[in-house]
Amino acid sequence: MAELIQRSFYARSAVVVARDLLGHWLVREIAGVRLVGRIVETEAYLGEEDAASHAFRGPTPRNRSMFGPPGHAYVYLIYGMHHCLNIVTGPVGKGQAVLIRAVEPLEGLDVMRMNRKGVPLRQLTNGPGKLCQAFAIDKTLDGHDLCLAQALWLEAGPPPQETICQGPRIGVRGDDKALSRPWRFFLKNNPFISPNSLNNHPCNASMHSDTR
DNA sequence: GTCAAGATTAGT
DNA sequence: CTAATCTTGACG
Structure with missing residues (x-):
């Protein structure tokens, strides 16, 4: 098994972590069965300075895990039917x-x-709500420690060969500043990025793989 | 207590 | 473009 990602990795700015997370593996274990997905699209959300963030107005019962230690999960239900990790x-x-x-x-x-019955491979995990359904991730995992290698964790994957693209975050509300922040990161032309990102080429400031 | 809105998705 | 579906958080 690949190497477990340590807490020090997460204890950095969300923008940096969001980019570095590309190519790493999301691992879910259910009843001894292992599910693995390679991370191909992320978005960074900051705290009280980011009007698009759930943390913008300070801690509440829902977002309380956001204010806890790094390397934990924050899972919430959106639109009454989809979970986001x-x-x-x-x-x-x-x-x-x-x-x-x-x-x-x-x-x-x-x-x-x-x-996710009857869904084509391409659409199995190409969205935040879809991947949570495929991986059986729900609010019972809110606050879960990802550094324990139990139930849900991350492992180091090989550095991505694809170009890393960035652009504005999808579906968010807030002030103009928040809307203009290029804090969505994804792997160029990867077939499993969200439909929105596929249509969002060309990417803003393209950069190449990080110095992993 | 009330109520509008939501870091989405699938279907028309 | 819109419905689905229900929790959350702001307000009073």
């Missing part, structure tokens, strides 16, 4: 997190297809 980053109390927007299925495809 975030990774808490940065210093305790800042309210930073990274939304996992899309992964490329690597292991446990059969279970993922079971959780």
Whole structure:
């Protein structure tokens, strides 16, 4: 098994972590069965300075895990029907997190297809709500420690060969500043990024793989 | 207590 | 473009 990602990785700015998360593996274990997805799209959310962030107005019962230690999950229900998975980053109390927007299925495809019946491979995990359904991630995992290698964690994957693109975040509200922030990161031309990102080429400031 | 809005998705 | 579906948080 690949190397477990340590807490020090998460204890940095959400913007940096969001980009560095591309190519790493999201691992879910259910009843001994292993599901793995390669992270191909993320979004960074900061704390009280970011009008698009759930943490913008300070801690509440829902977002309380955002203000906890880095390396934990923040999972919430949106539109009454879809769950979204975030990774808490940065210093305790800042309210930073990274939304996992899309992964490329690597292991446990059969279970993922079971959780999302009749869905084409390409659309199995190409959105924040879709990947949570495929990986059976819900609010019971809110606050879960990702550094324990239990139930849900991340492992280091090989550095991505694809170009890293960035652009404005999808579906967010807030002030003009928040809307203009290029804090969505994704792997160029990867078939498993969200439909929105696929249509969002050309990417803003393209850069190449990080110095992993 | 009330109520509008939501870091989405699938279907018309 | 719109419905689905229900929790949250702001306000009073």
